[in-house]
Amino acid sequence: MTAIEVVTAYSLALSQGDIPTAFSHFSPDAKWHQPGNHKFAGTKKGLEEIGKMLGDMMGETQGTLVINPTGALMANGDLVSFPVHFTGTIGDRKVDMNGVDLFEVVNEKIVQVWLFSENQVAEDEFWGQ
Structure with missing residues (x-):
């Protein structure tokens, strides 16, 4: 599989709610770099930390967090950029913005993910401390 095929397969599984298949495209020691200054920010190491963060984000938004490709x-070699638009609601707070997810794929596995948001301050306020 090419790097784009790996990220496409991950994204498709995730969009269908198939977390085991989505995570099968990650290296067990993958790193996820969540930007900002909020309770989910920082580097998560390994599938357990990444899974907990994503699960907590979905719980916090009561399942309203939606990420769509744009x-x-x-x-570019092992790197794949993925332009996205994401929305979600927590109580009376809403997020609705564009971003870019950058994946590094080595030996057909996602080894690192970096996220970029068009308005990090607004995203920080959305997630809170």
Whole structure:
């Protein structure tokens, strides 16, 4: 599989709620770099930490967190950029913005993910401390 095919397979499984298949595309020691200054920010190491963070985010938003692709995936060697739009609600707080997810794929496994948001301050306020 190419790097784009790996990220596409991960994204498809995630969009269908198939977490085991989505996570099967990650290296067990993958790193997820969540930007910002909020309770979920920082580098998560390994599938357990990544899974807990994503599960907590879904719980916090009561399942309203939705991430949709906004354009083609693009590759540069082992790196794949994935333009996204994400929305979610926590009580009376809402997030509705664009971002880019950057994946590093080695030996057909996702080894690192970096997220970028168009308005990090607004995202920090959304997630809170």
